[in-house]
Amino acid sequence: MLKLKINHMNIHGDMSVLELIEEMGNSGVLGAGRLYRATELLADVMADEDTAVFLSAAGPMVPGGLRNVIRDLINDGYVDVMITSGANLTHDLLEAFGGRHYRGIEKNDEDLCQMGMGRIADLYTKSEDFEVFETRITELMSQISEERSNLTIREFLTEIGSRVDDERSILHTAAKKGVPIYAPGMIDSMLGLQLWMFTQEHELHLDASGDxxxxxxxxxxxxxxxxVMLGGGLPKHYALASNILKGGVDAGIQVTLDRSEGGSLSGAPLEEAKSWAKAKTGSNLVTVVGDATIAFPLMVAGARAMINKKQK
Amino acid sequence: MLKLKINHMNIHGDMSVLELIEEMGNSGVLGAGRLYRATELLADVMADEDTAVFLSAAGPMVPGGLRNVIRDLINDGYVDVMITSGANLTHDLLEAFGGRHYRGIEKNDEDLCQMGMGRIADLYTKSEDFEVFETRITELMSQISEERSNLTIREFLTEIGSRVDDERSILHTAAKKGVPIYAPGMIDSMLGLQLWMFTQEHELHLDASGDxxxxxxxxxxxxxxxxVMLGGGLPKHYALASNILKGGVDAGIQVTLDRSEGGSLSGAPLEEAKSWAKAKTGSNLVTVVGDATIAFPLMVAGARAMINKKQK
Amino acid sequence: MLKLKINHMNIHGDMSVLELIEEMGNSGVLGAGRLYRATELLADVMADEDTAVFLSAAGPMVPGGLRNVIRDLINDGYVDVMITSGANLTHDLLEAFGGRHYRGIEKNDEDLCQMGMGRIADLYTKSEDFEVFETRITELMSQISEERSNLTIREFLTEIGSRVDDERSILHTAAKKGVPIYAPGMIDSMLGLQLWMFTQEHELHLDASGDxxxxxxxxxxxxxxxxVMLGGGLPKHYALASNILKGGVDAGIQVTLDRSEGGSLSGAPLEEAKSWAKAKTGSNLVTVVGDATIAFPLMVAGARAMINKKQK
Amino acid sequence: MLKLKINHMNIHGDMSVLELIEEMGNSGVLGAGRLYRATELLADVMADEDTAVFLSAAGPMVPGGLRNVIRDLINDGYVDVMITSGANLTHDLLEAFGGRHYRGIEKNDEDLCQMGMGRIADLYTKSEDFEVFETRITELMSQISEERSNLTIREFLTEIGSRVDDERSILHTAAKKGVPIYAPGMIDSMLGLQLWMFTQEHELHLDASGDxxxxxxxxxxxxxxxxVMLGGGLPKHYALASNILKGGVDAGIQVTLDRSEGGSLSGAPLEEAKSWAKAKTGSNLVTVVGDATIAFPLMVAGARAMINKKQK
Structure with a gap:
């Protein structure tokens, strides 16, 4: 019987992220053990040229500080397919058009509404940034519709990304690098709303199942x-379900704060995916229970360091 | 300053659901207080002819035992708009076509896959039921496409519902009663997959933003x-966001096990919706933290009893 | 292979709690299934004269509206041993001495402190009630110390209970009925603080391990x-650990909102207790994920109804 | 109005833990923001000679890999008072006596019981290590009882710690450094059980409220x-309540996966402590929602680095 000893973590004030994560691996249990295994698996799939990495992101990952983390993974060739919500793409564009996200505001929600600020937990947006967003996205849709009137959602997102002038934009970087972005629920977002308003007077048809x-x-x-799944929702489902026809994914990593007992996919254990052939028998599946804005930067820094270490 | 005394609940073995919920209201705090307030608000909006009730359902509500609860609310005129996932509609149709959902199976996920059973927490489906689903839904799509080739998702769902021969079906009952069902992420489901496969060789276009x-x-x-929101996800977002142009909803009830700190909409407090004008200033908003398969039947039985009581 | 069909719940406005719970049992999955199984098991152990029922309660069960529920279970002979926190006993006494718990107050915590109100989630206490508590409990301790100077914690609690003049008091009812109350962490509570202050000038020794x-x-x-465990903490541990020498409990029910992944006992699955011989091999163990102020009244009403039904 | 911009995190493969945490601070929102603020506050209180740092630890912190982290904080003078469960002290001693904790075992709980292994989530103990623990702790209690027969729990723990020959032991290091360890619920643990068995035939009285x-x-x-509170339970309560007579703590940090809605102290927001004068008006209070085996090593490494940086 396999039986490994737990080695207690040694922590000092001069550690690299890699050293910290290796200490978590020496312990190997509870959250620390899961985080180590997720990081190791992330490094493996990022480094493996035979593995296509699908990154799904639900929840406010882009406004919540991970925009550059995701953008850099795409730019460095570590992500092959991205699947996300319309909201994350809206927030990426809002910044590409000069807007920002804010924090440190202590007002109740009724006052925020009066002030023209929308709240997501402890982060805030300005309605004037959304006004700029409306103007600019409408311009881009005009340009696109002059060239093509029928697109899939992915094609639409690539067209937008290629027209956005912001090196830090996820949409721009993905378009530049040829990484497809899928957003099956895009219509249910500010971006989707603008698209619908535009189509009231222009020809621009997105095919729902075209991707x-x-x-x-x-x-x-x-x-x-x-x-690699940050949060659940439609992006997680789409990422897994798209692999069903080939017998499921070979590896899966999820970071989530949702729990499993209610039966929602967002908190479902990855093992469950095996019953649906969304994950292969024998596939390597790791769940990290925690806030993605803590766990994912930690995992990415660790995985990048592991890859660098092996390359030396 | 308002200051109410907590009256401890008195529980005996001969209580109606209404009496139990009234005891919870007498206490008025923690989960019991929230459940009472949610039930009272549910009764109010169900009974009010001036209020349109939008019911959103994410998570396995239909396979998880709530199919009749939702169907009966629609049939009795208590739900005016339904918003749900493609998965819930798939499971509704799977039963309409003669399939069933199962429990009491103790197998690991790899074995389940071999046996042709898919798992959602502790409930199970048979792949042969999905085969029947494929055959039957394809027949219905053929019928529909012969009449119309361009539909919105809602129209598509109404067309299916009107062709389904099952009085217990949510889709059928909604079609019969003229209650629209929206499913903005429908494409990301077994139903969406069948639609896509059908459209490879037939003309049937669904307009993503047409609804x-x-x-x-x-x-x-x-x-x-x-x-009234069971779970979060796209259905919750769509239900709230569709009200943004009119300044937000007048009342909101959500039942969820998700937590708020990660920033995902699924666990977000309803108050947050006020900042976005998705809920009106002064709107009545109640969150119940718990499993919807416990809380929602309890609330519906209680709300129906409250309505009956007032009508006498 | 066992394989049961899920029967969807039928909910109407004239249901008894028992009928509702039976509908949950017909479904049998997710939270509804767990709640039914917990209720059925609760009815069995309450009715079985050969089974001693240990009720553990952590969290604000007494101030949170369950005081009468617990008191009545003790009074009706359904609980043989109670294990709880010093806090719950303090709040039981606070009411026995004429104090109350409050709700409906909307102030921030700094203002509450100024106003002399302590907050537990959405329920509130008045510091003047604690002043009465101090006076009265000191009187009782004086009476007790005149008779005995060395007691176990359980003996101390019985002595207090027998001197409290409140039929609704848990301590009083338990003393009257001869049901022992254990509170291994009692010292860490307002009651414990008063005891310590009293012992600065009086002889009253409590033996920590005497029980x-x-x-x-x-x-x-x-x-x-x-x-039967409401919440986790020391009460849950003590309830299970006290059974270790005899190979573990025969049945266990827990109601908790805590999750398991961090490894804390409070959220631990009951199965884990089998490895420690705190639960017997083959024992019947059911966990309900949810708020105890909703789930426990529901379960108690249901179990009492099941017992009544069988007795007819 | 204060309004800060969110700066997206930049993550690369050659980062120190400090750099990572500073990136989280640049973002400043959601979990990342909370983790940064907790780390900054931890560094401040660790470095401040006028601040006594109380570390409370509930849950399997010692068996779960944090034994050295806690021991080193005590050894380096960063912790002034430790408050924990009897279980954590038992596991510290189990290792001091040569035992170990294990992982990587895939057996069900009934088999584990047969094999003589106890499970805590995904970590395991051997019953033979507990047998050694029993023998050795009994020897130590004999030595102690020969010298003194009446002790407080803290004195008892210091006596044990000073007799344990293990530089890595928390109890040993605390005794050596004169850091008091309090364990108000100690009696409810294997250590408490051994104490009780010893006292059946020997004179060794622990005064429950003596500390x-x-x-x-x-x-x-x-x-x-x-x-600084890892998990909730009695240790959290005792740490906060002991400060009530002086108007509350000046600063508080908690790391927990528990949620607040049920009203249990373990998941309670620290703000609530202000209403009870357990935290001062204006005190600096930070909660990190997450697994302590991830968050605490990260925070300690970061705080140590911040202190080192300032000292240069």
Whole structure:
């Protein structure tokens, strides 16, 4: 019987992130053990040229400080497919158009509404930034509709990304690098709302199921697929379900604060995906229970360090 | 200063659900207090002819035992708009076509996959039921496509519902009663997958943003709107966001096990919706923290009893 | 292979609690299924004369509206041993001495402190009630110390209970009925603080481990033991650990909102207790994930109804 | 109005823990923001000679990999008072006597019981290590009882710690450094059980409330007090309540996965402590929602680095 000893973590004031994560691996249990295993698996799939990495992101990952983390992973070739919500794309564009996200405001929600500020937990947006967003996205949609009137959601997002002039933008970087971004629920967002308003007077049709063909091809053409899932929701479901026809993913990592007992997919254990052939028998699956804005930067810093270490 | 005394609950073995919930109201604090207030508000909005009730349902509400609860609310005229996931609609149809959901199976997920059973927490589906689903839904789509080739998602769902021969079906009952069902993320489900496969060889186009116009009209035409939200996800967002142009909902009830700190909408406090004008200043908003399969039947039984009591 | 069909719940406005819970049992999955199984098991152990029922209560169960529920279970002979926190006993006494708990106050915590009100979530206490508590408990301790100067914690609590003049008091009712109350962490509470202050000038020694002998005897003398655990903490641990010498409990029910991944006992699955011989191999163990102020009244009403039904 | 911009985190593969945490501070929102503020506050109170740092630890912190982290904080003079459960002290001694904790075992709980292994989430203990523990702790109690027969719990723990021959032991290091360890619920643990069995035939009396005087003196003699709380339970309550007579703590940090809605202290927001004068008006209070085995090593490494940086 396998039986490993737990080695207590040694922590000092001069540690690299990699050293910290290795100490977590020496312990190997509870959250620390899960975080180590997730980081190790992340490093493996990022470094493996035969594995396509699907990154799904639900929840306020972009406004919540992870915009550059995700952008840099795409720019460095570590993400092959991105799946996210319309909201995250809206917030990416809002910054690309000069807007910002704020913190440190202590007002109740009724006052915030009066002040023209929208709240997401402890982060805030300004309605004037959304006004700029409306103007600018409408311009881009005009440009796009002059060239094409029928697109899939992914094509629409690539067209927008290629027209956005912001090196830090996820949409721009993905377009530049040829990384497809899928957003099956895009219509249910500020971006989706603007699209709908634009289409009241212009010809611009997005085909709801049009991306399935392309995504299936990516799945079939990949030797292996790993899904890295920040939060649950539609992005998690789409990331896993797109792999069902090929028998499921080869590896999966999820970071979530949701719990499993209610049966919602967002908090579901990854093992469950095996029953649906969304994850292969024998696939390597790791769940980290925690806040993605803590766990994911930690994992990315650790995985990048592991890759650097092996390359030396 | 308002200051109410807590009256301890008195519980005996011959209580009606209404009596139990009234005892919870006498206490008025913690979960019991929230459940009472949610039930009272639910009764109010169900009984109020000037309030349109939007019911959103994410998570496995239909396979998880609430199919009849939701169907009966629609049939009795208590729900005016339903917003849900493609998955819940798939499971509704799976039963309409003769399939069932199962429990009491103790197998690991790899074995379940071999046996052709998919798992959602502690409930199970059979792959042969999904095969019947595929055959039958394809037949229905053929019928629909012969009549129309361009539909919104809502129209598509109404067309299916009107063709389904099952009095217990949510889709069927909603079609019969003229209650619109919206499913903005429908494409990301087994139903969405079948639709996509069908459209590879047939003409059947669903317009992704086509429902916005109709839904806006409903919002504008309603004196008041109340959203009742089981779980979060896209259904919660869509239910709230559709009310933004009119300054937000007048009342909101949510039942969720998700927590708020990560910033995801699913666990967000309803107060936050006020900052976005998704809920009106002064609107009545109640959150119940708990499993919807416990809390919602309790609330519905209680609200129905309250309504009956007032009518006498 | 066992495989049961899920029957969807039917909910109407004229249901008894028992009918509602039976509908949850017909569904049998997710929270509803767990609640039904917990209720059924609770009814079984309450009705079984060979089973000693240990009720543990952590968290603000007494101030939070369950004082009468617990008191009545003791009074009706359904609880054989109670294990709780010093806080719950303090709040029981605070009411026995004429104090009350409050709700409906909207002030921030700094203002509450100025006003002399202590907050527990959305329930409130008045410092003047604690002043009465101090005077009265000191009187009782004087009476007790005149008779005995060395007691176990359980003996101390029985002495207090027998001197309290309140039929609704848990301590009083337990003393009257001969039901022992254990509170291993009692010293860490307002009651414990008063005890310590009293002992600065009086002879009144409580033996920290003195209750172990008596509790062991109860365990040995019981044919079977069932633990019903509201919340975790020391009460849960003590309830389970006291059964270790006899190979563990025969049945266990817990109601908790805590989760398991951090490893704390409070959120630990009851199965884990089997590894420590705190629960017997083959014991019947049910966890309900939820707020005890909702789930426990529901379970008690249901279990009492089940018992009544069988007795007819 | 204060309004700060959110700066997205920049993550690379060659970061120190300090750099990572500073990036989290640049973002400043959600979990990352909380973790940064907790780390900054931890560094402040650790470095401040006028602040007494109370560390409370509930849950399996010692067996779960944090034994050295806590021991080193005590050894380096960063912790002035420790408050924990009997379980954590038992596991510290189990290792001091040569035992270990294990991981990587895949057995169900009934099999584990047969094999003589106890489970805490994904970590395991051997019953033979507990047998050694029993023998050795009994020897130590014999030595102690020959010298003194009446002790407070703290004195008992110091006596044990000074007799344990293990530089890595928390009890040993605390005894060596003169750091008091309080364990108000100690009796409810394996250590408490052994004590009780020993006292059946030997004179060794622990005074349940005997530590209050000493702890009060520490509170009164400290210019400022900061509590650092890993998990909730009795240790959290005792850490905060001991400060009530002086108007509350000056600073508080808690790391927990428990939620607040049920009203249990373990998940309670620290603000609530202000209403009870357990935290001062204006005190600096930070909660990190997450697994302590991830968050605490991260915070300690960061705080140590911040202190080192300032000292240069």
């Amino acid at each position: 399935m063909h392309e995504l299936s091809d990516i799945v079939y053409d990949s030797k292996k697929v790993a899904t | 916005m116009h109709e839904l806006s009209d409903i919002v504008y035409d309603s004196k008041k709107v109340a959203t | 172990m002998h008596e509790l062991s005897d109860i365990v040995y003398d019981s044919k079977k033991v069932a633990t | 209050m005087h000493e702890l009060s003196d520490i509170v009164y003699d400290s210019k400022k007090v900061a509590t």
